[in-house]
Amino acid sequence: MGQFLGAEQKKEKEIGPIIDWCYEDYFSGAGDGENWTSADFYHAVCQTVEEINRAIGSTQIRVPRSDTVRAAYDKHHKGKGKRLTKNEFQNIVQMVILDSGITSFGAIEILLYIYGAPIAAWAIKQRLGPKSIPNEVFIPAITSATVYLLAKLSKI
Template sequence: ELNKKLGSPQLSAPKITTLNVAFEKYKAAAEGKEISKEGFQEVLQEVLIESGFSGLGAKDIFLYLFGVPVTALMIKRQANLKIHDDIFIPAITSATVFLLAKLNKI
């Protein structure tokens, strides 16, 4: 709930019932043996699919990290500024990362 209030949840926490069902299924399948990597992956996928993945924070970060520098570059080219792209693009990207950090997005 806290991540949803902040606006950048990546992975929703699974419900206790979902974890219990996955555990019982794993426990019955394992019967005292070690679970294989594939078996663990199946259980994990089942839990993650049930709980959900929103990725809202990742979308915001990619939008800002790639969208802002490209937009700034287009504006710079229209304004015909005499700043080298080798300096301008990293500076805009760094400023974007700084802003995202200040807004607690990353």
């Protein structure tokens, strides 16, 4: 449980600067906001989600639906016709991420590696030299090596 909370705090620290950077990139020169269409705003939010996914390392956040973005915008942007503030943009992105949900591609990928790599290595070992290394040593060693590699690649 503590590891999960630590990972969430780490991701939150990674996501905060990305949201700030995207706000500066998309909205700092936006003027008073009158020239922005809903399509422009949706594009900016989708680009922000894409940057967050890139920073996390794999596709974790689903692309939001346009009505979700519209609802979040209407809820958090109080000054109609005024420029969107950084705090409003952060609240909108957080609401969109929470509403869109998180895909399980990362979890499936990890399970595939943790269980699939040792099974594949075991099958190859059984074919090439079944008596060379005992299974009681081989399978834990391959599993440990897989977990170590995933940790080094920042997948877990």
